[in-house]
Structure formats: structure tokens, C-alpha cells
Amino acid sequence: MGKDNGDARKFDPTFKGPIHNRGCTDVLCCILFVVAIIGYFAVGILAWSQGDPRKVIYPTDSTGQFCGQAGTPLEKKPFLFYFNILKCASPLVLLEFQCPTTQLCVESCPTKYTTLMKASKNKGDLDYYARFCKEGANLTGMVGTIKRWVRFKRQSGTMYLLIMSQITGTSFSNCFLVVPNRKSNMVVEARQVAMKIFEDYTVSWYWILIGLVIAMVVSLIFIILLRYLAGIMIWVMIIMVILVIGYGIFHCAMEYRSLSGEPGADVTIRDLGLQTDFSVYLQIRQTWLAFIIILSIVEVIIILLLIFLRKRILIAIALIKEASRAVGHVMSSLFYPLLTFALLALVIAYWAITAVYHSNPFSPFQTFNTTNVTAQCPDAECLFAFYGGETRYHQYLIVLQFYNVFLFFWCANFVTALGQVTLAGAFASYYWAFKKPDDIPASPVFSSLGRALRYHTGSLAFGSLILSLVQVIRVLLEYLDQKLKAAQNGCAKFLLSCLKCCFWCLEKFIKFLNRNAYIMVAIYGKSFCTSAKDAFFLLMRNIVRVAVLDKVTDFLLFLGKLLIVGIVVVCQFSAAPSLNYYWVPILTVVVGSYLIAHGFFSVYAMCVDTLFLCFLEDLERNDGSTERPYFMSQNLLVILKKSNEDAKTVE
Numbered sequence: 001m002g003k004d005n006g007d008a009r010k011f012d013p014t015f016k017g018p019i020h021n022r023g024c025t026d027v028l029c030c031i032l033f034v035v036a037i038i039g040y041f042a043v044g045i046l047a048w049s050q051g052d053p054r055k056v057i058y059p060t061d062s063t064g065q066f067c068g069q070a071g072t073p074l075e076k077k078p079f080l081f082y083f084n085i086l087k088c089a090s091p092l093v094l095l096e097f098q099c100p101t102t103q104l105c106v107e108s109c110p111t112k113y114t115t116l117m118k119a120s121k122n123k124g125d126l127d128y129y130a131r132f133c134k135e136g137a138n139l140t141g142m143v144g145t146i147k148r149w150v151r152f153k154r155q156s157g158t159m160y161l162l163i164m165s166q167i168t169g170t171s172f173s174n175c176f177l178v179v180p181n182r183k184s185n186m187v188v189e190a191r192q193v194a195m196k197i198f199e200d201y202t203v204s205w206y207w208i209l210i211g212l213v214i215a216m217v218v219s220l221i222f223i224i225l226l227r228y229l230a231g232i233m234i235w236v237m238i239i240m241v242i243l244v245i246g247y248g249i250f251h252c253a254m255e256y257r258s259l260s261g262e263p264g265a266d267v268t269i270r271d272l273g274l275q276t277d278f279s280v281y282l283q284i285r286q287t288w289l290a291f292i293i294i295l296s297i298v299e300v301i302i303i304l305l306l307i308f309l310r311k312r313i314l315i316a317i318a319l320i321k322e323a324s325r326a327v328g329h330v331m332s333s334l335f336y337p338l339l340t341f342a343l344l345a346l347v348i349a350y351w352a353i354t355a356v357y358h359s360n361p362f363s364p365f366q367t368f369n370t371t372n373v374t375a376q377c378p379d380a381e382c383l384f385a386f387y388g389g390e391t392r393y394h395q396y397l398i399v400l401q402f403y404n405v406f407l408f409f410w411c412a413n414f415v416t417a418l419g420q421v422t423l424a425g426a427f428a429s430y431y432w433a434f435k436k437p438d439d440i441p442a443s444p445v446f447s448s449l450g451r452a453l454r455y456h457t458g459s460l461a462f463g464s465l466i467l468s469l470v471q472v473i474r475v476l477l478e479y480l481d482q483k484l485k486a487a488q489n490g491c492a493k494f495l496l497s498c499l500k501c502c503f504w505c506l507e508k509f510i511k512f513l514n515r516n517a518y519i520m521v522a523i524y525g526k527s528f529c530t531s532a533k534d535a536f537f538l539l540m541r542n543i544v545r546v547a548v549l550d551k552v553t554d555f556l557l558f559l560g561k562l563l564i565v566g567i568v569v570v571c572q573f574s575a576a577p578s579l580n581y582y583w584v585p586i587l588t589v590v591v592g593s594y595l596i597a598h599g600f601f602s603v604y605a606m607c608v609d610t611l612f613l614c615f616l617e618d619l620e621r622n623d624g625s626t627e628r629p630y631f632m633s634q635n636l637l638v639i640l641k642k643s644n645e646d647a648k649t650v651e
Contacts, residue, residue: 018428018448022455022525029465029528030458033414040407043400044354051357059105067105077105081132106132197584204585208592211585215568215593219600222564226604227328230321234556238306241559244566245299249292256288309552316552322633323607326430329437332445333426333607337599340419344412351408355401409471413464417518421452421460423606425522431614432631448522459521459528463514470507477503519613535613542616553608561597568593 024030059067059080068078083102110132201208225233259265265285281287306313327333425448433439441447452460477500484492513532516539520531539546569590615632622628630637 018425018432018451018523019525020451022451024455024458025521025525025527026456026458026462028458029462033410033457033461033465036407036410039403040411043403043407044350046400047354047357047404060103061105062103065105074105077107079106079109080104081106081109102134104132104134200584201588208585208588211568211571211589212592212596214571215564215589215596218564218567219597222560223327223334223600223604226320227324230324231317234317234320237556237560237563241563241566242299242302244563245295245302249295249299252288252291252295255282256285256292259283259285259288305555312552313556316556319553319608319611320556320604322611323427323604325436325633326427326607326611327603329430329440330426330444332443333423333603334600336419336423336445337602340415341599343415343418347408347411347415351404354404405475406468406472409468410461410464413467413471414460417460417464417514418449418452420515420606421456421518421522422449423603424448424519424610425451427607427610428519428523428614431611431618434629434631436633451525452522455525456521459531460518462528463517463532467507467510467514470503470510474500474503474507515609516613519610522610523614538613538616538620541620553612554605557601557605557608561594561601564597565590565593 059078061067061074061080065074066072067074067080069075081104083104110129222233262283265283267284267286269281269284269286269290422445426444429441429444429448430436433441477496481493481496481500484496513536516535517528517532520526520535521528524531524534526534569586618631622630624630624637
């Protein structure tokens with residue numbers, strides 16, 4: 001096994017934890033990253049100099065004119081109306097920030113819908129819908145053309161309007177024609193749902209904010225209790241999760257039973273179809289039956305895992321106890337996620353602002369009226385041709401947007417990698433201190449952060465670059481998937497689905513490998529490739545523990561996150577305001593609470609992973625004798641010795 005998975009670590013009496021005498025690693029990649037950042041600043045400056053910030057404040061129509069801006073002909077038309085908003089649901093819109101459909105400034109949005117043929121029978125309706133047509137559109141001429149070129153077809157009692165793809169002399173992009181079919185009804189219903197969701201957010205924003213504050217307080221209390229009562233807290237957490245899920249099953253069963261015999265309660269979800277009012281689904285028995293089945297499966301899986309992994313859970317609890325001691329001695333590590341959050345917020349803000357400015361370049365249409373062209377040529381007029389322009393900047397605009405997206409991934413992954421290396425170095429300093437806490441160096445977090453920035457910027461950039469390339473490829477695959485949805489090519493869709501699955505797995509593997517490689521970088525100060533190889537071989541030499549013990553700790557921490565989310569939701573649900581959709585703020589609180597809990601538990605997760613790799617190294621370097629004593633705590637040593645015997649038996 002040594003030849004296949006590398007040689008085991010040998011005893012080194014001089015090794016006392018993270019090496020201080022180290023040199024710079026992956027210098028070439030560091031230079032490349034610095035050059036890329038300088039180019040990123042140049043792209044941002046170019047965007048800010050060429051972009052029009054008014055387009056961020058005011059919506060613009062298809063001709064580039066601002067809606068609702070004072071002193072313009074459209075001053076009294078502040079709303080932007082999309083002829084076909086479904087065309088905006090495309091990944092290309094996120095890249096170009098342009099929706100490929102006619103857009104018109106209007107005084108107010110339409111409140112009723114009909115067909116042009118029906119509107120032509122009533123002059124009042126015709127005048128009403130004329131407000132949602134381009135200036136100069138001839139509605140009477142359109143009606144005559146439709147009568148000559150359109151035929152009606154009746155299907156399932158619904159009238160469909162079939163329009164030829166090209167009709168000579170008439171442009172049907174001048175008016176918004178609503179056809180009473182299922183797609184148009186979905187657009188109307190989707191818009192109504194969006195408006196109600198927005199109303200719910202305006203009413204419940206304070207309620208959501210209180211929930212997020214509660215999540216932060218509960219997470220902090222949970223972390224503090226783990227410091228002193230790790231074993232008890234873990235078992236309490238496991239029992240509470242089981243009880244909460246059990247109560248969910250009981251509640252769903254009672255609701256299912258109460259709907260027995262109620263009118264309409266036996267309708268299936270399939271027959272009900274997609275409804276904008278989600279409370280309708282709670283009035284049918286099949287919904288509660290589905291909840292019962294899902295929760296029961298989750299409950300059974302958790303109980304079976306606890307039964308079959310009970311010995312590993314004891315080891316995982318011991319490892320979490322050790323992590324609690326490490327966090328207690330390195331309390332500044334709990335506040336490091338705030339720095340990571342601030343840096344990520346900065347990266348996201350820079351990307352978003354640059355993308356918006358790139359997508360809203362200055363339009364020559366705005367300066368046409370200030371020129372003397374009309375004096376030299378009275379018949380000259382400025383007409384909208386396409387988004388963008390013919391300058392070199394406009395020609396390479398899509399390339400600049402792609403560069404902006406790629407650097408966003410690279411910088412975000414670099415910030416995450418910096419946090420992982422910093423915390424790994426701090427917790428490794430704790431583990432390899434023989435007399436704790438006397439031998440723990442002063443300010444381990446700041447010392448580790450300084451080493452990471454001074455010596456290993458290149459290694460962090462290298463690892464984050466590999467991950468970013470895979471993520472960008474996944475984005476491109478998603479874009480191709482959206483493009484191929486219209487094309488009925490089953491073979492291409494199958495191949496694309498396989499590629500998406502493969503790259504998803506590759507991204508997960510790279511994240512796992514990078515995380516362990518950064519721990520090795522923090523301890524030994526070697527290059528990224530060497531550290532990744534050493535981490536991979538170390539894990540492969542202990543594959544049984546990696547497959548079970550490490551994942552058990554992740555599972556326990558995940559249960560902790562679920563418990564915090566459950567506590568917050570229960571506290572908030574009892575005081576929820578009157579809303580259109582209760583699931584909107586609840587779902588927001590759930591996601592926000594999970595992210596907050598994840599931020600706090602990420603410190604514990606990194607601590608556990610670092611201590612796990614360190615104790616694997618400890619087992620290979622030392623044998624517990626007087627000359628080669630273990631660095632792990634006595635309690636962890638007793639449990640891990642038993643684990644070592646079990647692992648050898650399995651192997």
C-alpha cells in the first residue's frame with residue numbers, strides 16, 4: 001500500500017507544527033493572478049467610463065430612451081413594458097443584461113387582456129390597447145391583414161390565433177397581442193404571483209430580519225455550548241432532530257386524517273396542476289401523504305445511520321470535542337468568517353457594478369439631437385438598429401463580460417481558499433503544540449494569514465483557478481442546455497446531461513481535494529501540486545477512516561445546522577404577519593438561517609478537517625512511546641486507538 005499510495009510520514013523530532021522557515025510557492029501563478037487582477041481593474045475602469053449610470057436608475061425602451069426621466073418626452077411614462085417577458089428567461093440575459101424582446105415605456109401596466117380581433121370591435125378597447133403599441137402603429141391595417149392571413153383553429157374549447165411567420169407590409173412586433181392560450185395565461189399568473197411576492201417582502205421585511213438575527217444569536221450560543229458541552233450537545237442535537245422530524249410526521253398524519261371526507265380533498269396533485277395559490281395544495285390529502293412519506297424516509301435513514309455508525313459517532317464526537325477545545329483556545333477564528341464575508345461581498349459588488357455598466361454603454365441615440373445633422377439634412381432621423389454600437393469597445397463587449405464572470409469566480413474562490421488556509425494554519429498550530437495551551441503560538445490566526453499572503457498567494461491562485469475553470473465550463477453547459485431546449489435533439493440533450501453530471505462530480509472532487517491540499521500548504525509550506533498529492537495519498541492510506549469518520553462529523557454538523565434552522569422557523573412561524581404566501585418569508589428565513597449557521601459551523605468544519613489530517617499524520621509519525629509520543633489528547637487517543645484496531649480489522 002505504501003508504493004501505491006505514497007510513503008508514510010516518518011518520525012521527525014524537529015517537527016513542531018506549521019513550518020515557519022518556508023519560501024514562496026507557485027510564483028508563476030501568483031504573477032498570472034496579479035496580472036489578471038490588474039486587467040480586471042482595467043475592465044472595470046473601461047466599463048465605468050463607457051457605461052451610462054442612468055440606465056441603472058431608469059428603465060430604457062428598445063430605442064434606448066429613458067422611462068420616467070424628468071425633462072424628456074417620456075417623463076410621464078415611468079414603467080417599462082415587455083412584449084414577451086418569457087424571452088428574458090435565458091442565461092444569455094445574465095451575460096449581456098439585455099432582453100431580446102420589444103420594450104416600451106408606458107404610463108401604467110395593462111390590467112386586461114384580449115385579442116386584436118376582439119378589441120377592433122370596440123373603439124374604446126382599441127384606443128386602450130393602442131397605448132401598448134409603438135408610436136405610429138396602424139391597428140386598423142393590422143386588423144385587415146389578420147383577416148386575410150389568419151385562420152382559426154378550435155382545440156379543447158380554446159381559440160388559438162395562428163399567425164404566419166412573415167406577413168407582407170405589416171410588422172406584428174409593433175403591438176403586444178395577447179393570445180388566450182395556456183402560455184399567455186401562465187405569463188399573467190406569473191406576473192400576479194411576482195407582485196404578491198413583492199408585497200409580502202414589503203410587509204414582512206422586519207420579520208425576516210428578526211429571524212436572521214435570531215439565527216445568528218442561536219448559532220453563537222450553540223458554538224459556545226459546544227465549547228464546554230460538546231458530547232452532551234451532540235447527543236441532544238441528534239435526539240432533538242429525531243423528535244422534530246417525528247413531530248412533523250405526526251402533524252402531517254393528523255392533517256391527512258382531518259381531510260378525510262372533505263369535498264375536493266381526494267383530488268390528486270397531478271389533476272390540480274400548477275396553482276399560483278400554494279395554499280390550495282394544503283387542502284388535498286395527497287400533499288400531506290407526500291410529506292409523511294418524505295419525512296418518514298428521512299427519519300428511517302437517520303436512525304439507521306445512527307445504529308450502524310454508532311461506534312464512528314463516538315469517535316466523531318471525540319473529534320468534535322477536540323475541535324471545541326481548539327476553537328476555545330483560538331477564539332479569534334470565530335470572527336474570521338466576517339472577513340471572508342466582507343471580501344466576498346466586495347467581489348460580488350465589483351462584479352455586479354462592472355456587469356451593469358458593461359451592459360449599459362452610452363448610446364449615440366442620446367447625442368443625436370444635439371448635433372447639427374438635421375440642419376444639413378432635414379430628412380435625417382435616428383432610428384434604433386440594435387443594442388450596442390460599432391466601436392471596438394462594443395465589438396468586444398461580450399468578451400469583456402465573459403472576462404468579468406471568469407474573474408468573479410476566480411476571486412471568489414481565492415477568498416474562500418484564503419480563509420481555508422488561514423484557519424488550517426491556526427488549528428494546526430494548536431494540534432502540534434505538545435503542551436496545550438502553553439506551546440500554542442501567539443495570535444495563530446493572524447500569523448497563519450500572514451504566511452498565506454506572503455508565501456502562498458500563488459498556490460491559492462492555482463487551486464482557485466482550476467476550480468474556476470470547471471465552474472465556468474458548467475455555466476457554459478447550462479447555457480447550451482437552455483439553447484437546446486427548443487431543439488428536439490434527444491441525443492444532444494443526453495450527451496449534454498452526461499457532461500453536466502460529470503463536471504458537477506468533478507467540481508465536488510476538486511473542492512474536496514483543494515480543501516485538503518490547502519491544509520497541507522498551511523502546515524508544510526509546499527506548492528499546491530505537491531500538497532495536493534501528499535493530501536491525496538495520506539487520505540488514500542486511511543481510506544476507511546476518511547470514508548466513515550470524516551463524513552460522520554460532517555453529518556453531525558449538518559444536523560446542527562438543521563436544528564438551528566428548525567428553531568428559528570418555529571420561533572418565527574408563531575408570529576408571522578398576514579401575507580399572501582406564507583412560504584415566501586419562511587423560505588427566505590430558512591435559506592438565510594442555514595447560510596448563517598453554515599458560516600459559524602464552517603469554522604468547526606475546517607477545524608475538524610485540519611485536526612483529522614493532523615491526527616492521521618500523527619499516527620504515521622509517532623507510536624505513542626516516550627521517544628515518539630502522540631500529540632493528540634488522551635481522550636482522543638483512547639478512542640482512536642480502538643478505531644485503529646477496527647480499521648485494521650476492516651482492511
